Amino acid sequence: MADKLKFVLALLLVAAGVAGFYLLSEQVLVLRVLAVLAGVMAGAATAWFTEPGQRFAVFVRETVTEAKKVVWPSRKETVQMTGVVFAFVVAMALFLWLTDKSLEWVLYDLVLNWK
Structure with a gap:
């Protein structure tokens, strides 16, 4: 139940950032974009501390580990295959x-004999 409340709070923070973008319509664009980014970052930080958020963090770490194991083609192989x-x-x-x-x-x- 606590995780659901944290997710709702995270969504509200993101919505507050988007609302800030429109409420600050008289301000410079940089300030409006910063409001959205602040809302998204606050929402992400809140969601991070939920159990699904922690599982997602583990998934990302494992994905990076697996990506490091991939044998990427050399430049020569890439050019040859593109050709x-x-x-x-x-x-x-x-x-x-x-x-x-x-x-x-x-x-x-x-x-049809059309010429």
């Missing part, structure tokens, strides 16, 4: 263009 993709796209575009023109010729010139 392969571009070559495939060009080949597929030529194939589709030829297919389209062939069907156009068959239908309009041979079948």
Whole structure:
């Protein structure tokens, strides 16, 4: 129950930040954006201290750990694979263009005699 109340408080803080943006409509834009950021940060800080918030923090840490285990391709591999993709796209575009023109010729010139 306490976690639900904390989440409601977090949502109210975010809503207060958004409301501050509109209530400060006569002020400079920087102050209005800071009001929204303050509301979002206060809401996030409040949500952080809930049990689901702590589980989310553990999930983020585990995600970062798993991302560090990934073997990322080298620059050379990336450039080569990009070249392969571009070559495939060009080949597929030529194939589709030829297919389209062939069907156009068959239908309009041979079948319908439209010239």
